[in-house]
Amino acid sequence: MPPNAAAITSPPQVQALVSYLEHEAQPMIVLDPAYNILAANTAYRRQFGTADRPFLGQKCYRVSHHYDLPCDQAGEHCPMKRAFELKGLDRVLHIHHTPRGPEHVDVELRPILDADHQVVAYVERLTTVKQASARASQAGLVGRSPAFNTALEAVQRVARSRLPVLLLGESGTGKELFASAVHEASDRHDGPFVVVDCSGLPETLFESELFGHEKGAFTGAQHRKPGLVETASGGTLFLDEIGDVPLAMQVKLLRLIESGTFRRVGATETQQADFRLVAATHKPLQQMVAEGRFRQDLYYRIAAFPIFLPPLRERAGDIPLLVDSFLQRGGKTAQRIVIQPAAMARLQAHDWPGNIRELRNVLERARLFADDGIVRPEDLPEWLNAPLQARPAPAATAATAAAAPDLDEQIRHLAAEGRLSRRDMAARLGLSERTLYRRLKALDLG
Structure with missing residues (x-):
């Protein structure tokens, strides 16, 4: 003993x-x-x-x-x-x-x-949990609010499984960092983490970038090139903004996910794929399915485990922590920057429609004006310097409103299955139990 x-x-x-x-x-x-x-x-x-x-x-x-x-x-x-x-x-x-x-x-x-x-x-x-910090940090995910912790708990639950993960939420909520956290917490953490920016690839190059090509497959293909699927072997393939994948490519992407095989452009032999799939989008995929802009079969393949990432306005308590983190991330030789309480109050009063990305950009700008290492209210953009006052709850953004049908359908589906407790259902959806309770009541499922 x-x-x-x-x-x-x-x-x-x-x-x-x-x-x-x-x-x-x-x-x-x-x-x-x-x-x-x-x-x-x-x-x-x-x-x-x-x-x-x-x-x-x-x-x-x-x-x-x-x-x-x-x-x-x-x-x-x-x-x-x-x-x-x-x-x-x-x-x-x-x-x-x-x-x-x-x-x-x-x-x-x-x-x-x-x-x-x-x-x-x-x-x-x-x-x-090594993939996130509850203190100011110079890298990675940072937060400790209930909404952030709910999403992080969902990451921890799904990471060691083989299920595809779909990250949903507004632009700027940190989808790539959450995708990386899934990878780092998985059994594939020693393998590569490969990011595919689906919105940045023209349709003519999408197949070649994803699957690779053989020498002479098309004009300019002077040598064999492995694709990003091949590069991700043994690791995680992150398809960012999957809602932007062209319909013609969605068929081939579905075949890749279902069969685990692919062919380089210009090749005849089939290659075996070995990756864990994480996808992300700010678009309402189920609405796109209803409108014929996204394949239903592909949606159900990638949405095995959806995680909803909260906008910054729903985790306002994390703003001081995020501010300290971003101000630390100036490099080892950068001057240490601190922020006055009045400037912090301005930041906490803002609704942040651009989410964490917008906050980071504001702080990078403020750093340039903080010659003595102190960020003051006048160092912030003018539109943040309006007199501090109580503000009404922000109206839902277009992205939030469009995503609501996706969330409601997921709630109806899980409630109909009846296999999960309310707490497990909330974790699966990336919601707090209180938020889930309100949504269930609104859908007459409570």
């Missing part, structure tokens, strides 16, 4: 479990039904414990969240409550306080049952 468990009084099966957990590489703890931490394996002590951070005998919610109450009473999802109700495993993405600061942690909680099917303890496995 590990040293941490020496003085713990618990049922024999729990003591045996504690000894077993020492052989696990992932951080794991044992909890009693009253939220007390009974024991922790070496991996947990190394990653989450320090000499001045006692945890044995402490309540898990105090150690991980600094709460005085269990998570569900503090407004969060409590995996212990859910695992008790299910008498089975529950999983949730939380932000935990760690020796390194706040971090996203994938929590998996499993109840231990006695012969009478009563819960005697819980085993909690904790996996730090």
Whole structure:
């Protein structure tokens, strides 16, 4: 038995479990039904414990969240409550306080049952999410708002599967970063991550770029060239703005996905494809299907696991974190830039129709005016400097309004299947449970 468990009084099966957990590489703890931490394996002590951070005998919610109450009473999802109700495993993405600061942690909680099917303890496995930061960061995804965490949790759930992923949301919401996060969290993370900008490829070049070509296949083809599908072998192929793929190419793309094979332009032999597909668009694909502008069979192939990425106005609490991150990203030799509270207030009051891309551009501009390293309100564009006042909720953009039928149809489909809990359905759709509840009510499905 590990040293941490020496003085713990618990049922024999729990003591045996504690000894077993020492052989696990992932951080794991044992909890009693009253939220007390009974024991922790070496991996947990190394990653989450320090000499001045006692945890044995402490309540898990105090150690991980600094709460005085269990998570569900503090407004969060409590995996212990859910695992008790299910008498089975529950999983949730939380932000935990760690020796390194706040971090996203994938929590998996499993109840231990006695012969009478009563819960005697819980085993909690904790996996730090490396694909996103809950603190200001110089690279990658950054955020900690509920809307951001919901989308990130969906990424963690689907990443290790082989399902195609479809990222939906307005322009500028970070689709490529989320696609990269799917890749990095998958079993293919050591392979290439290949981006195909479908909106930037003319129809005449699309097939050649995607599948490659043989020497002499067309005028100017002076040598054999591998395509992006071939380049992505063993990794992830990210089709950005898939809604812009020409109809003629959609047939060939469907064949690639269904058969896992392709032919270079001008070739006769068939090549085997080996990639994980992630696609993204800001366009309303289901509306395009109804209008005959996007193939229905292709849509259902790529939309096995849709994730809706929230616009910046729905994660306004992340703006200070994003601002700090962008101001850090000036390179090692760049002057450290800070922002005055009044300037931050202007940024938080804006609706950001261009989302994170627009915020980044505003900060890049402001950096050029911050000669002394301080961003002031006058360093921001004039249209951000209107007197601060309460603003009505922004009207839905054209992209949001057009995407609503897609979301409603997905909700109807999942509700009709009846296989998922409301929480799992929300995670599948990339929504908060509260937002899903409102949509279900609006569709008379609640």
